[in-house]
Amino acid sequence: MNSRLMTLLGLAIGPVALLLVDALFTRQGAGGAFENLQQIVRSTGLTAWPIGVLIGHWYYPGPLWPVVKRPWNYVVLGAISLVVMLGTLPLGAVESASEFVSTIVFCGGLVAGALLWSMDNPPTHYDSRVMKLWPARG
């Protein structure tokens, strides 16, 4: 699939997906269905973490390459994601957790997405500052 087609599909589907998610996250009327969804969104990291990671992955200040080499960065990111998303689940029942949990987890996700899932590759040319972090092989 070429970039033009993907852009077209993204523009076709993306805005509606965003609108639908926004409606579900924010417009839960009194006595409506899925009341727990708001609580999950605000009091746990189940939704805030992946959204933070994605935005960090897309818009990190760059060029930047993963601090853990590929493919281990995916393993580390997956492990941290599991810990955060499952670890914050019990907070759903904690009074006042909705005031700050999603904000903190979202910011953590931004940083994790930028540091562990950045799209650039480390430079191949010799750079003494870089080579200290990424020693040459072979």
Place this chain on the structure above:
Amino acid sequence: MRNPARPATGLFSPEPGTSRCRYDQRNAEMDESAKWESVAGLVAILSLIIAALVGGFAGELVKTRAGATVLMILAVVFVVAVIAIDLPAALDKTAGNTFSELLREGGTQTTIFPWTFAVSAGRWFHPGDKIDLFGIAGPLLLMGLTFVVVAGGDVLRRLGSGIPSWLVVLTGLLAGALLFPAGFSVEKP
């Protein structure tokens, strides 16, 4: 004069690697691409209709269980569709065609995408359940700020120095949280 050792190649069986063959391959790829773009156009129209319905009736729909279920199903379908479309793009040999790569590249062309995502995230994940600093003026201010960021970003890009996407994201997060926060009323069990 043609080399007699070489077999003759007909009009519809060009020799592999020749410019004729490459031309035919390119035509076939363009036909395939045009077909998919027609499909994408239909999806876009359907998507616009759903967007209009969601925008108009979401507030009412979520008040009933059936309506909320419809919204939930639609949301899941669309999110799954985005992932399902992105997967083959991530696995094929074409570089730079995944949504992630296009969004990052798009961030250098326009501020609309990082701004939209950041404002939404700020709106959903702001600290405090009941922050409302600007009241009804908030959304109006946000509309004005959106115009400034999008138009200003475009002008700056044409002048040769666009606004970095990460800066747009940070500003958008603050704008979404302060000017357009979702009012939550979480009922504790």
